[in-house]
Amino acid sequence: MTALTDLSLAEARDGLAAKKFSALELAQAHVAAVEGARPLNAYLVETPEQALDGAAISDARIARNEARPLEGLPLAIKDLFCTLDVPTTAGSKILEGFRPPYESTVTAQLWRDGATMLGKVNLDEFAMGSANITSAYGHVENPWRRQGDNRPLVPGGSSGGSAAAVAARAALAATATDTGGSIRQPASFCGLVGLKPTYGRCSRWGVVAFASSLDQAGPMTRTVRDAAIMLTSMSGHDPKDSTSAAIPVPDFEKALTGDIKGLRVGIPREYRLDGMPDEIEKLWERGIDWLKDAGAVPVDVSLAMTKYALPVYYIIAPAEASSNLARYDGVRFGLRVPGETLDEMYENTRAQGFGPEVRRRILIGTYVLSAGYYDAYYLKAQKVRNLIAQDFDAAFKNCDVLLTPTAPSPAFAIGEKSDDPIAMYLNDVFTVTVNLAGLPGISVPAGLSKDGLPLGLQIIGRAFDEETVLRAGHAIERAANFTARPQFIAGEA
Amino acid sequence: MSLIQGETGAWEVVIGLEVHAQAVSNSKLFSGASTTFGAEPNTHVSLVDAAFPGMLPVINKVCVEQAVKTGLGLDAQINLVSIFDRKNYFYADLPAGYQISQYLRPVVGKGQLTIDMADGTSRTIGITRLHLEQDAGKSLHDQHPTQTYIDLNRSGVALMEIVSEPDMRSAEEAGAYVKKLRSILRYLGTCDGNMEEGSLRCDCNVSVRKPGGKLGTRCEIKNVNSIKFVIAAIEYEARRQIQVIEEGGTIKQETRLYDSHRGTTRPMRSKEEAHDYRYFPDPDLLPLELDPAWVENLKKSLPELPDAKKARFVADYKLSPYDAGVLIEEQASADYFEAVAKGRDAKLACNWVMGDLFGALNKAGLDISNSPVSAKGLGELLDLMSDNTISGRIAKDVFAAMVETRKGASAIVEEKGLRQVTDTGAIEAAVDAVLAKEPEKIAEYRSGKDKLFGFFVGQVMKATGGKANPAQVNELLKKKLAP
Numbered sequence: 001m002t003a004l005t006d007l008s009l010a011e012a013r014d015g016l017a018a019k020k021f022s023a024l025e026l027a028q029a030h031v032a033a034v035e036g037a038r039p040l041n042a043y044l045v046e047t048p049e050q051a052l053d054g055a056a057i058s059d060a061r062i063a064r065n066e067a068r069p070l071e072g073l074p075l076a077i078k079d080l081f082c083t084l085d086v087p088t089t090a091g092s093k094i095l096e097g098f099r100p101p102y103e104s105t106v107t108a109q110l111w112r113d114g115a116t117m118l119g120k121v122n123l124d125e126f127a128m129g130s131a132n133i134t135s136a137y138g139h140v141e142n143p144w145r146r147q148g149d150n151r152p153l154v155p156g157g158s159s160g161g162s163a164a165a166v167a168a169r170a171a172l173a174a175t176a177t178d179t180g181g182s183i184r185q186p187a188s189f190c191g192l193v194g195l196k197p198t199y200g201r202c203s204r205w206g207v208v209a210f211a212s213s214l215d216q217a218g219p220m221t222r223t224v225r226d227a228a229i230m231l232t233s234m235s236g237h238d239p240k241d242s243t244s245a246a247i248p249v250p251d252f253e254k255a256l257t258g259d260i261k262g263l264r265v266g267i268p269r270e271y272r273l274d275g276m277p278d279e280i281e282k283l284w285e286r287g288i289d290w291l292k293d294a295g296a297v298p299v300d301v302s303l304a305m306t307k308y309a310l311p312v313y314y315i316i317a318p319a320e321a322s323s324n325l326a327r328y329d330g331v332r333f334g335l336r337v338p339g340e341t342l343d344e345m346y347e348n349t350r351a352q353g354f355g356p357e358v359r360r361r362i363l364i365g366t367y368v369l370s371a372g373y374y375d376a377y378y379l380k381a382q383k384v385r386n387l388i389a390q391d392f393d394a395a396f397k398n399c400d401v402l403l404t405p406t407a408p409s410p411a412f413a414i415g416e417k418s419d420d421p422i423a424m425y426l427n428d429v430f431t432v433t434v435n436l437a438g439l440p441g442i443s444v445p446a447g448l449s450k451d452g453l454p455l456g457l458q459i460i461g462r463a464f465d466e467e468t469v470l471r472a473g474h475a476i477e478r479a480a481n482f483t484a485r486p487q488f489i490a491g492e493a
Numbered sequence: 494m495s496l497i498q499g500e501t502g503a504w505e506v507v508i509g510l511e512v513h514a515q516a517v518s519n520s521k522l523f524s525g526a527s528t529t530f531g532a533e534p535n536t537h538v539s540l541v542d543a544a545f546p547g548m549l550p551v552i553n554k555v556c557v558e559q560a561v562k563t564g565l566g567l568d569a570q571i572n573l574v575s576i577f578d579r580k581n582y583f584y585a586d587l588p589a590g591y592q593i594s595q596y597l598r599p600v601v602g603k604g605q606l607t608i609d610m611a612d613g614t615s616r617t618i619g620i621t622r623l624h625l626e627q628d629a630g631k632s633l634h635d636q637h638p639t640q641t642y643i644d645l646n647r648s649g650v651a652l653m654e655i656v657s658e659p660d661m662r663s664a665e666e667a668g669a670y671v672k673k674l675r676s677i678l679r680y681l682g683t684c685d686g687n688m689e690e691g692s693l694r695c696d697c698n699v700s701v702r703k704p705g706g707k708l709g710t711r712c713e714i715k716n717v718n719s720i721k722f723v724i725a726a727i728e729y730e731a732r733r734q735i736q737v738i739e740e741g742g743t744i745k746q747e748t749r750l751y752d753s754h755r756g757t758t759r760p761m762r763s764k765e766e767a768h769d770y771r772y773f774p775d776p777d778l779l780p781l782e783l784d785p786a787w788v789e790n791l792k793k794s795l796p797e798l799p800d801a802k803k804a805r806f807v808a809d810y811k812l813s814p815y816d817a818g819v820l821i822e823e824q825a826s827a828d829y830f831e832a833v834a835k836g837r838d839a840k841l842a843c844n845w846v847m848g849d850l851f852g853a854l855n856k857a858g859l860d861i862s863n864s865p866v867s868a869k870g871l872g873e874l875l876d877l878m879s880d881n882t883i884s885g886r887i888a889k890d891v892f893a894a895m896v897e898t899r900k901g902a903s904a905i906v907e908e909k910g911l912r913q914v915t916d917t918g919a920i921e922a923a924v925d926a927v928l929a930k931e932p933e934k935i936a937e938y939r940s941g942k943d944k945l946f947g948f949f950v951g952q953v954m955k956a957t958g959g960k961a962n963p964a965q966v967n968e969l970l971k972k973k974l975a976p
Binding site: 081082088090095098100101102104204205206207208209211212213239240241242243319320322323325326327329331332333342343346366369370371374378 | 591
């Protein structure tokens with residue numbers, strides 16, 4: 001029998017329903033896997049008692065035929081989601097010791113549906129990063145290694161802990177967040193499915209804010225079906241979040257019909273970057289063929305504004321972050337480093353509490369919002385952002401989804417690119433446009449690089465059309481038949 | 494136009510006001526926490542108000558309604574789409590590190606307000622805008638020798654910032670503006686106007702210039718919290734600026750504080766030290782979009798406002814504009830007056846309300862809403878006068894007793910036996926008795942000393958304990974004293 005930790009979320013759900021194993025067995029296997037995964041530094045806080053206590057309740061409910069949609073399924077939670085009385089750090093020293101007296105809407109909905117928590121997983125500090133090397137609690141290792149090269153690799157970021165935990169079979173699935181690619185890029189780096197829903201699909205209430213107009217929670221899973229199951233529970237209108245969409249939530253799993261006949265798949269010509277590795281280009285071509293074989297129709301489309309997406313993103317996201325992070329001032333919660341005056345206390349607290357990447361982005365954000373620079377940077381960036389959204393609107397007149405690579409490279413080694421913030425920012429080149437336009441996007445593992453590392457393809461859809469995105473992603477998944485496993489599996493020596 | 498005389502001639506003072514009016518609402522602008530004044534520190538604070546991680550603002554519809562109503566009351570343009578912005582600065586009593594406000598696109602645009610001056614003239618003052626914003630918390634510097642305590646009860650309370658055009662030309666006009674604005678806000682029920690509790694605070698922008706010259710550099714006096722202080726602060730500040738200029742100096746643009754103990758203003762921060770607030774649209778909030786039909790309904794539901802009421806009092810009750818102006822200042826006194834005047838002599842009602850009633854309230858330090866004599870009670874008293882149950886003179890005594898005992902007029906009249914004597918026989922007997930005692934005075938009167946008539950009236954009234962009907966006494970005396 002397959003190890004319980006190796007099951008997909010859907011398989012585990014069905015196995016519990018069929019009483020092939022108990023929720024307690026499932027939880028115990030995962031609690032052990034969480035311990036086994038410690039070398040990856042994926043988990044910041046382990047909550048085995050929550051998983052085990054929850055499993056006991058789940059077993060009782062299953063016995064009474066009262067199973068909820070996620071009954072007894074153990075999950076990892078990105079440490080950006082505030083969890084009631086469980087330390088929540090956002091990967092930052094400044095929130096050290098912070099135990100929220102509240103539970104985020106998204107996690108509350110997961111618990112409502114019967115899921116349990118294995119622990120809180122690592123991330124780039126305040127979700128700012130593409131390699132999970134900016135966490136104040138140490139970097140996360142990718143469970144994958146290059147063939148013939150034992151150097152540890154980054155899992156991608158910012159949801160690196162989520163990706164590493166799920167890839168290493170130390171969680172059935174994880175919550176993640178995506179501001180510029182933070183779900184999809186680590187999914188691509190770790191051979192997983194990562195779904196960024198439409199902005200407004202999942203409530204942001206109780207999720208530590210990075211850039212409010214871009215942040216969106218989503219699932220990190222091993223299959224497209226699992227992503228659909230997770231999204232169904234995570235979604236929904238929340239009156240506590242004014243930007244959450246008041247539209248009904250479909251059962252996303254039902255969207256996976258396997259039928260994409262006649263689906264028009266836009267191929268944005270501007271996404272062919274100079275210097276993009278051949279293997280990525282080839283993977284993309286293969287993806288087009290797979291979809292064609294399944295009955296879809298490729299369409300050439302233009303997203304001419306894409307070239308401005310990164311600069312626009314690196315103005316808007318830091319601008320919002322500089323304001324969002326002002327509340328970490330040492331006055332009410334988290335770290336306080338005393339000073340002679342109030343200003344000195346602020347300076348001491350924030351200098352010691354924030355890491356270099358966060359400080360850099362606060363400075364950039366403060367600069368672009370300053371008098372005299374606002375029009376040239378922030379205002380112009382907002383205008384270009386509108387043009388980017390219009391680009392997508394125009395493209396979606398001629399197609400139903402877009403197909404692109406997820407990232408311009410496979411996972412890189414820890415230490416590579418870290419001295420060059422610009423090279424690091426380039427990781428997001430295929431993903432940030434989606435956040436700027438507020439659209440849904442999914443990364444699906446599609447193949448391996450020549451070094452044997454996973455590579456993902458991205459499907460982008462119309463706003464609130466996650467169903468088509470999932471259906472197309474499902475088709476890629478089936479065609480790619482990605483069965484490779486990482487070198488590091490929790491509990492396997 | 495009132496000018497200030499300096500050493501070098503006359504100066505004109507130019508004033509614009511920014512009034513922060515707390516919107517009447519049970520909960521805060523973006524959270525469900527209570528807004529009740531005077532609670533224990535930090536007991537009315539939600540996680541949103543304390544800016545905990547991941548907390549998000551949700552607009553309170555009641556506060557929007559109050560802002561729109563106020564805009565309508567100021568005859569202002571209502572912007573169907575407005576934007577909330579973040580005003581970023583660090584301070585310990587500003588938990589999020591930004592205040593949610595409205596910068597480029599406020600909910601209410603241009604409007605106007607008419608001020609009434611003591612000399613009976615009135616002027617129209619332009620309103621530039623009204624926007625909604627959050628109040629900050631309070632820093633308590635006197636609780637600990639070296640540390641400051643923070644009370645977040647006010648943090649997030651809805652304020653309407655009402656900005657005037659620089660249309661005022663004297664401290665008195667500024668005072669009249671605040672008075673009128675407060676009156677309108679109270680009529681609308683959108684702000685309680687309580688300046689002591691901080692529900693209404695005023696920033697005064699003051700500059701001086703030679704009459705007709707170009708505008709001078711302005712200074713802003715922050716957070717003035719009474720009308721008296723608004724007038725005093727502006728007067729001081731105008732004279733200070735004139736003195737600086739006349740001594741060859743220049744005015745620096747700066748923010749100043751009014752010291753009510755010394756009656757002076759002093760610098761708080763200069764333009765160079767001013768914050769760069771880095772305003773930008775709050776990404777946590779969608780643009781505020783108003784339904785035109787909803788606005789229209791609010792407009793229809795507006796109460797009669799002070800100016801309209803004053804005009805009606807002058808037209809319908811034939812009151813003088815001054816009397817009408819005094820009565821309408823507070824809705825409660827206007828309502829009181831109308832209740833008394835209804836079906837009675839309006840001029841008499843006005844005299845009693847403005848004279849005896851206001852005098853008594855003033856003396857007792859009471860608000861009209863806590864008046865010991867109700868409008869119905871005063872009406873009853875007036876009725877006793879008009880049906881000749883008591884005389885006007887006795888009415889004064891009855892009123893005093895009503896204030897003191899809170900009993901009804903009729904009860905007091907009966908209790909004290911103050912019913913007017915109208916029995917002609919009884920009055921005639923009293924008259925005869927008085928005249929019998931004063932033959933010399935009668936002779937003097939008849940020889941032309943008309944003034945003695947009052948003496949006779951007084952004696953008769955004294956003899957009847959003030960209860961004799963004065964008209965009958967007059968009539969009888971005239972008859973009997975006739976030569």
